[in-house]
Amino acid sequence: MADIVSQAWFWPAVFVSVGLPLLLIGLTEMYNALVRGGSRAAPIVLMVRNYLVPVAAIMVLISQPGAWDEEQSWFKVFATIFGLLVILVVINAVDHLVFHRAEKGSWRDRFPTIFSDLIRFVFIIVGIALLFWWVWGADVAGVFAALGVTSIIVGLALQNAVGSIISGLLLIFESPFEMGDWIETNEDTGYAYGQIVEVNWRAVHLDTGNGILVIPTALLADGSFTNLSRSPEPYLAKREVEFGTDDPPGRVRELLVRVARDIPVSSPDREPTAATLEGSKYSVGIPLQNPGDRSGALDAFSTRLWYAARRAGLHLDGDDTDEWRTADRLQKALHQIAPILGLRGGEADALASSARLERYCQGEVILRPGTVPDATRFILDGRVVLGIPTEDQGFVQVTTLGRDDAIGITALTRTTTISRAVALSEVDVVSLPVAMLDEIVRGHPLLAREIVRESENRVRLARAALAAVGEVLPYGRSMLG
Missing domain, CATH: 1.20.58 (Methane Monooxygenase Hydroxylase; Chain G, domain 1)
Structure with a gap:
């Protein structure tokens, strides 16, 4: 053993x-x-x-x-x-x-993946050379010398091409952007705006909304660009507008901020801004949740601003004409709603001194929750959705209002409303201020009863709509406008 x-x-x-x-x-x-x-x-x-x-x-x-x-x-x-x-x-x-x-x-x-592939390739070549030297005693000095000389010759011949590639690879390694980011290039690289959908060692692919723009990474490395998605603050979509020289700047800025605040894609984390420029020009900044919403947000803002300026009596682009809001059209509108109010023809004509014609575009908010309506608006044409905003569901639709229906019926009781009314199409209304409604109700007591009946009906519809989504009506019945 x-x-x-x-x-x-x-x-x-x-x-x-x-x-x-x-x-x-x-x-x-x-x-x-x-x-x-x-x-x-x-x-x-x-x-x-x-x-x-x-x-x-x-x-x-x-x-x-x-x-x-x-x-x-x-x-x-x-x-x-x-x-x-x-x-x-x-x-x-x-x-x-x-x-x-x-x-x-x-x-x-x-x-970059190409760098790791190159390093892996070099280590394999060096490892094999050292292995043959250690096991078989091979002379690999000549191989390394030839490899070095070849690298120098190839590098000099492709200096410009390799230099641009290396610049692009270094940009990717620095990683100033990633997939899904929105970037905006400056004039030195040729203006471009879009979302990054692909990044490789040679080029960056941008979805501009009108095709895919391919930008060489070397061009971005040598120029400058702005990564809109990496700002600590919400992205500001900016637009310059012009009003009439007689329009008070304070009222104009207030209007711009109010319209910008109602844009659906605006960010709730930051208030819109408005500033007075030279002459009668103004600048507005709309904070957005996503830079990709810029085009849609600016289009919606420009459309809504036209309607809001007309209602406010301000002159967008210096235009002081309004061929829609005329005395004849106002008289026809008052005669249309006279049966609802229990008025005769002469009584309806008397309302023309205080009543106003207003027009809203699709998507505009006509009635806001948390406010006391200053007037009741009767729909002349168009459709409006009436609903209640909630924390869990966002917005619960209660009913759809149409021709001759009233918006803001809590104005008569001076009660804060919890409902929101949004135009589903272009909507024409005639607005009756609270003081005028008081006079009409004193002369026609049955109108107050009709308003109470309509308010109870909307409360009943609201309870049913909220119950369908597991919510309850949080306030009293008189708070639904």
Whole structure:
């Protein structure tokens, strides 16, 4: 027994026969655990188990004295195979640990794929060269010298092309933008505005809303641009407008802010801004939740501003004509609603001194929650949705109002309304101020009863609409306009 233990091959044989199965079992369990966890390291462990460990065991056995010929050719072959496997395992392990497990936003996450591929290729070439030098005694100095000279020649020949590519790759590595960001380039790079839909080592692809614009990354690296999505404040969509020289600037700025605040895509985290410029020009800034909403927001703002300026008696673009709001049309409107109010023709004509014609565009808010209506508006033409805003549902529709229906019936009781009325189409109304309504009710008491009946009907509709979505009416019945 002592003679066997003293043999040179005994302990290596024990290591291979006992340690190899245990190591294979351990690696198998590790591989199964990584597969269950969805880890990218599972293929690396599988490669170690199936190839690296068996080849290492064979090398241990054939490395014993007298196992092979004196030159140990087979040992060198297995050593070469083992070295290649080590190179592959190490490169894949480093790639997994450094890049695939990188935290979002870190330098490893921003590292360009082409750089990692180039580094991997260089390490493979260098590793193979060193392996052949160590195992076979090959002279690889000439290979490195030729590689260096070739790199210099190719670099000089492609200096401009490679320089632009490197500039683009460095820009990607810096990562001033990412997929989905909105950017705006300056004049030095050619003006462009759009959302990033693809980024590669050569170009950035922008969705401009009118096709895909491809901008070389080198052009962005040499120029300047603005990342609209990375501003700490909401993006401001700006527009300049002009009013009449006789329009009070304070009223104009107040109107601009009010119209901008009602744009659906405006950000609730910041108030719109309005400033007076030279002459009768004004600048308005609309904070947006998403820079991509700029075109739609500015279009909606310009449309609504036209209607709001007409209602406010201000002169957008210096225009002081209003061919729609005429005395004849007002008289016809009052005669249209006279039966609703219980008035005769002469009584309706008497309202012309205080009544007003108003027009709203689709999407405009006619009645706001949390306010006491200063007038009751009767619909002459168009459709209006009446609803209640809630925290969970956003907006619960109660009913749709049409011709001859009233908006703001809580004006008579001076009660704060909880409802919101939004125009579903272009809407024409005639507005009767509260003082006028008081006079009409004193002369026609039955009108007050009709208003109460309509208010109760809307409360009943509101309770049913809210109950359908699991909500309850939070306030008294007289608060629904």
